[in-house]
Amino acid sequence: MIRRRLAAAGALVAAVALVLSGCANQEGGQQQGGGPQAGAPAQPSDAVLPAGNGQGRCAPGTSIGYAGTIAGQNAALGIAIVNAAQLAVDQHNQANPNCQVTLVRADTGGTPDTATGPVTALINNPQVLGLVGLPFSGESRAVGPALNAAGIVNITPSATNPGLTQNGWTNFFRGLGNDAVQGPAIGRYIQQRLNAQKVCIIKDDSDYGIGLAGTVTQALGPAASCQVDVKTNQREFSAVIGQVQQQAPQAIFYSGYYQEAAPLIQQLRDAGVQTTFIGPDGVKDEQYVVNAAGSADGSLLSCPCVPQEGFTDFSNAYRQAFGVAPQTYSAESYDATTILLRGLDQGIADRPGLLNHVRNYNGQGLTKRFQWGPTGELTNTPVWMYRVQGNTIVTDTQIG
Amino acid sequence: MTAAVPALPHCRPTDRPRTPSYPPGGGCPTSPPERVISVLDLAALDPGALAPLVVHAEPWINFDVGLLVDRFWANTINGLAYGSVYALIALGYTLVYGVLQLINFAHSEIFVIGVFGVYLTFVALGFEPGAIPNLPLAAIILDLVLAGLVAMAVAGLAAIGLERVAYRPLRRRNAPRLAFLITAIGASFVIQQVIRIWRGSNPEGTIRLLPPSPAFTIFGAPVTNLQIVIILASIAMFVVTDRFVNGSRLGRGIRAVAQDPATATLMGVNRERVITITFLVGGVLAGVAALFYLMTIPQGAVYNGGFLLGIKAFTAAVLGGIGNLRGALLGGLILGVAENYGQSLFGGDWRDVVAFVLLVLVLMFRPTGILGESLARARA
Numbered sequence: 001m002i003r004r005r006l007a008a009a010g011a012l013v014a015a016v017a018l019v020l021s022g023c024a025n026q027e028g029g030q031q032q033g034g035g036p037q038a039g040a041p042a043q044p045s046d047a048v049l050p051a052g053n054g055q056g057r058c059a060p061g062t063s064i065g066y067a068g069t070i071a072g073q074n075a076a077l078g079i080a081i082v083n084a085a086q087l088a089v090d091q092h093n094q095a096n097p098n099c100q101v102t103l104v105r106a107d108t109g110g111t112p113d114t115a116t117g118p119v120t121a122l123i124n125n126p127q128v129l130g131l132v133g134l135p136f137s138g139e140s141r142a143v144g145p146a147l148n149a150a151g152i153v154n155i156t157p158s159a160t161n162p163g164l165t166q167n168g169w170t171n172f173f174r175g176l177g178n179d180a181v182q183g184p185a186i187g188r189y190i191q192q193r194l195n196a197q198k199v200c201i202i203k204d205d206s207d208y209g210i211g212l213a214g215t216v217t218q219a220l221g222p223a224a225s226c227q228v229d230v231k232t233n234q235r236e237f238s239a240v241i242g243q244v245q246q247q248a249p250q251a252i253f254y255s256g257y258y259q260e261a262a263p264l265i266q267q268l269r270d271a272g273v274q275t276t277f278i279g280p281d282g283v284k285d286e287q288y289v290v291n292a293a294g295s296a297d298g299s300l301l302s303c304p305c306v307p308q309e310g311f312t313d314f315s316n317a318y319r320q321a322f323g324v325a326p327q328t329y330s331a332e333s334y335d336a337t338t339i340l341l342r343g344l345d346q347g348i349a350d351r352p353g354l355l356n357h358v359r360n361y362n363g364q365g366l367t368k369r370f371q372w373g374p375t376g377e378l379t380n381t382p383v384w385m386y387r388v389q390g391n392t393i394v395t396d397t398q399i400g
Numbered sequence: 401m402t403a404a405v406p407a408l409p410h411c412r413p414t415d416r417p418r419t420p421s422y423p424p425g426g427g428c429p430t431s432p433p434e435r436v437i438s439v440l441d442l443a444a445l446d447p448g449a450l451a452p453l454v455v456h457a458e459p460w461i462n463f464d465v466g467l468l469v470d471r472f473w474a475n476t477i478n479g480l481a482y483g484s485v486y487a488l489i490a491l492g493y494t495l496v497y498g499v500l501q502l503i504n505f506a507h508s509e510i511f512v513i514g515v516f517g518v519y520l521t522f523v524a525l526g527f528e529p530g531a532i533p534n535l536p537l538a539a540i541i542l543d544l545v546l547a548g549l550v551a552m553a554v555a556g557l558a559a560i561g562l563e564r565v566a567y568r569p570l571r572r573r574n575a576p577r578l579a580f581l582i583t584a585i586g587a588s589f590v591i592q593q594v595i596r597i598w599r600g601s602n603p604e605g606t607i608r609l610l611p612p613s614p615a616f617t618i619f620g621a622p623v624t625n626l627q628i629v630i631i632l633a634s635i636a637m638f639v640v641t642d643r644f645v646n647g648s649r650l651g652r653g654i655r656a657v658a659q660d661p662a663t664a665t666l667m668g669v670n671r672e673r674v675i676t677i678t679f680l681v682g683g684v685l686a687g688v689a690a691l692f693y694l695m696t697i698p699q700g701a702v703y704n705g706g707f708l709l710g711i712k713a714f715t716a717a718v719l720g721g722i723g724n725l726r727g728a729l730l731g732g733l734i735l736g737v738a739e740n741y742g743q744s745l746f747g748g749d750w751r752d753v754v755a756f757v758l759l760v761l762v763l764m765f766r767p768t769g770i771l772g773e774s775l776a777r778a779r780a
Contacts, residue, residue: 071601205749229748233708235697238478239743239751242471259603263699270612291699293530293606391530 040307040395043314048363050088050338051095056345058099064089064340065128065152066103067119067143068135069110073232074257076287078110078135080327081157085132087314087321088337092345099345103337104128110135112142112207119143123150129354130155130340132333137161138207144169153355155339157332160281160304161211165375171355173372175336176329177304177381177400179208183215185383185400186253186278186302191223194276196251200226200244202264204256212280213255225249230260237264241271249275257282262291269295281305284328289388299388300396304381305329306367307395314366335365462747473621475740481627482696483736484634488689489713490720490728491641492559492682498658498723499678501577505584506562508710509591510683512703514555514690516595519701521547522607529605540609544691552687559683560676562587568672596703604701630692637688638729641681645725650677658723712755719759721769730770734758 066085069078082105089103104125106118115134122128123146130153134140140159147154148169155173156164162180165172190196201224203213217224226247228240244252252268252275254261261283268277279288281303289296308315308326314334318326343357362371372378383400386393468475489511496504525543527533533540566587570579614622645651656664657674665671693709694700716735720727735755742754762770 071596075601231748231751234748234751235700235705236478236482238482239471239475239740240748242474242740242744243467246467246470259699262603262606263697266606266698287602290529290605291603293608293698294532 039398040310042310043312043366044364046364047366048338048342050092050334050341052092052342052345054095054097056092056096056099056341057347058101058344059349060100061102061127062099062129062344062349063102063104063125063127064337064344065106065122065125065131066133067106067108067115067122067131068133068139070105070107072107072109072111072114074110074136074259074282074285076258076285077158077282077328080285080330081133081135081333083322084318084326084330084333085337087318088334088341090321091317092338092341096345101341101344102127108134108139108143110139112138115139115143116146119146123147123152128152129344129348129351130358132157132336132340134159135329136206136208137164137211140164140172141167141207144172147171151351151355153340153351153358155336155358157336158281158305158329159208161208162215163211165377169376173358173376174378175332175370176367176378177383178377179212179215181381181400182280182302182304182383183212184219186216186280187219189300189302189385189399190220190251190253190278194251196249196276197223198225198247198249198251199223200228200247200249200252200275202228202230202240202244202252202254202256204260205229205231206256208282209256213253216253216255230256230264232256232260234260235263237267238271240264241268241273244268244273244275245271251276251278253278254283255280258285258288258291262288262296265292265299266295276300278302281328284386284393286324286327286393289391289393296388297390301386301388301393302383302399303328303386304383305332306382307384307386308366309395311366331366335367335370338365339363339370461750462745464745464747468741468745471744472741473619475744476737477618477621477623477627479737479740480733481630481736482739483716483733484630485689485693485696485709485732486713486716486735487729487732488634488637488685488692489709490717490732491638491685491725493714493717494720494722494725494728495645495654495678495682497717499654499675500567500580502567502580503584503714504562504682505581505710505714506566506587506591507559507682507686508706508713509588509595510555510559510562511686511690511693511709512595512706513558513591514551514683514687515694515701515705516599516604517551517554517687518547518691518694519604519607521550522609527607527609529607532608532611535609544609544695548688548691551690552684555687555690556680556683558591559679559686562591563676563679592703592706599701599703601703603699603705606698608695608698610695626695630696633688634692635729637685638725641685642725644681650674654678715755715759718769719762721766721771721773723773724769724771727769727771727773734770 066082068081069075070082086103089101093100104122106122108115108118122131131147132155134143134156135158137159140156141164144167148171151171154171155175157175160176160179160182162178165174190199199220201213201217203209226243226249228243230237230240254264254277261279265277278300284301284303305328308331311331314331315326318330339358339361340354343354348354348357359372368381370378382398385396385399387396492507493504496502566583567580570583610626612624612626615625615628616623645654653669653674654677656667656669657671661671712735713732716731717728719735720731738758739751739755743751746754
């Protein structure tokens with residue numbers, strides 16, 4: 001008796017599913033050819049490279065550290081950075097037989113609450129003289145005091161929150177423009193190029209997302225007419241989309257990381273919202289394009305990172321080593337690692353010495369000129385806009 | 401370029417950092433000046449003393465009644481569809497709790513195993529991440545049903561395996577209830593990390609067989625084909641489970657063990673078998689939830705994807721009355737809808753707050769949840 005009822009219920013469900021799904025229309029995935037890549041800079045002729053002159057000398061066991069996400073939240077962003085650091089170290093070691101440097105990796109998991117342990121392990125390793133990382137702003141703030149107390153020089157290739165350099169840390173150097181540079185550049189782009197007078201700003205609950213949303217909102221002024229919040233690890237955005245639909249903006253700026261941006265853009269497009277979508281550097285990753293499965297096409301992605309396709313030697317070496325083209329902030333990480341390696345080559349064997357080396361450093365990298373001000377900020381940092389075209393991220397134009 | 405040297409307010413010999421590279425000798429580290437570690441005073445190590453990364457300019461809470469009213473029906477429909485997934489997972493928590501008085505925290509990982517079952521079935525069927533496949537509808541439905549069956553089988557078996565490996569040995573030794581709870585959390589971590597080592601920490605590429613498209617509208621709010629399938633199929637699954645527990649011979653065994661394990665054993669009910677079946681049913685339902693979840697959120701196949709859903713589903717189970725099947729369904733649907741209302745009314749920051757405030761309010765007035773806590777007495 002029960003079995004028959006079960007069968008009937010199952011049949012009913014199947015029938016309903018069949019009928020309802022008949023309404024689904026099938027769209028093929030859109031594919032567009034890659035257009036010309038506009039204006040990516042070539043490698044500067046005087047760029048300092050990791051190999052140096054081959055005369056480097058340092059004690060055996062000399063190490064530098066990478067601290068950041070490797071397998072945690074938004075791991076792809078961290079992997080692009082640690083890979084480039086590894087490439088720089090490998091190139092250096094190959095060219096300098098008398099100075100073999102080890103890259104020690106610490107996986108912070110990408111969040112403030114998981115970063116402390118791995119970073120403490122690096123601090124307690126006396127052979128680690130300097131640090132590339134941390135990639136994200138929230139975790140950088142969490143471990144900053146400990147790193148500063150240890151006097152271990154810390155060059156971040158990607159953390160953009162402006163507040164990080166306002167703590168009086170003497171060891172913290174930012175290898176790129178911060179969000180006080182990126183935010184206004186995005187604001188100008190939205191108002192002047194896109195001519196949008198009504199913009200929805202959607203932000204996640206990370207320090208990075210909230211901070212950047214603040215600078216963009218400020219730059220847009222009254223045009224930033226709607227503010228929407230999402231949460232880290234949120235995957236279902238129907239209520240968010242409802243807010244956006246009610247406001248009917250001319251552009252949407254998402255301030256956060258790709259893990260949330262990919263489902264968000266897919267659900268926005270599914271709901272019929274075709275508004276121009278702009279994301280920041282936290283979204284600029286191949287994972288965003290892959291996970292959004294076609295819906296990302298046409299998204300604009302800003303980044304204080306320099307296009308890397310012009311750096312052919314670097315790009316080819318990276319591709320050869322890791323099987324993929326360099327990703328967001330790879331070149332910045334390569335530059336940061338190079339700066340530390342230059343110091344080690346000179347025979348610097350302690351943390352204060354390497355800190356002093358970075359503080360007084362003045363040299364051209366692949367991405368920009370590196371000479372830090374007293375707080376650890378660079379002057380003159382470029383911001384670029386990228387664009388998702390089909391299934392790839394292409395360079396659009398320099399916006400700041 | 402030399403950095404500005406901060407003053408040394410608390411320079412004592414003990415303030416020296418314990419790095420081996422620090423130059424030996426006592427006294428204040430005045431030279432070289434760069435090496436000043438004034439932050440060693442404890443106040444500076446307190447993160448609260450740091451410059452804030454974030455300055456809030458907007459109001460900390462909204463009260464947008466207009467938006468709530470405007471989006472009421474859309475929020476309701478979306479909330480019911482997503483809440484159905486909560487409800488299916490919540491049934492697993494409730495069943496196990498009802499029989500063993502154990503909160504099976506590893507249930508969220510059983511769900512993730514189901515999600516990967518669905519995803520890997522798609523891959524095995526030849527689908528690739530990216531473009532939406534252009535297949536006849538019958539083939540798509542067949543593929544989805546197949547993926548669902550695989551997920552049900554995989555998740556069901558995983559749940560039985562979990563029970564055998566993690567809980568049965570403890571039961572044999574009459575371990576205290578706390579040991580079960582810790583084991584559940586431990587098992588949850590183990591499964592999560594095994595999946596991470598196996599599949600990596602990035603979400604799997606998006607494979608979507610059935611893109612949502614509006615079928616009809618209710619009061620101006622579109623209802624998609626996907627949502628109709630999910631809501632109806634979830635309710636059907638619930639009815640089937642309810643009939644199974646309350647109407648079948650095996651279900652009678654489950655209720656008997658829930659009521660009084662010792663007496664049930666004396667009456668000839670095989671307790672171990674009942675427990676195995678309970679875990680199996682919970683796992684199978686998690687497998688169904690996995691299919692619907694991956695149809696809704698194609699980015700969901702990731703090792704830690706079950707954590708938040710597990711918490712929400714557990715909340716739903718408690719909200720409706722843990723140990724009570726109908727409570728799980730009701731709790732899941734209410735939670736899904738309440739989250740959406742909360743987001744519209746108060747803003748996105750308050751999404752989860754609304755859900756948990758609701759839970760606290762319900763428990764204040766009905767400590768056993770909306771429908772009460774009784775698998776044993778939940779009769780038709």
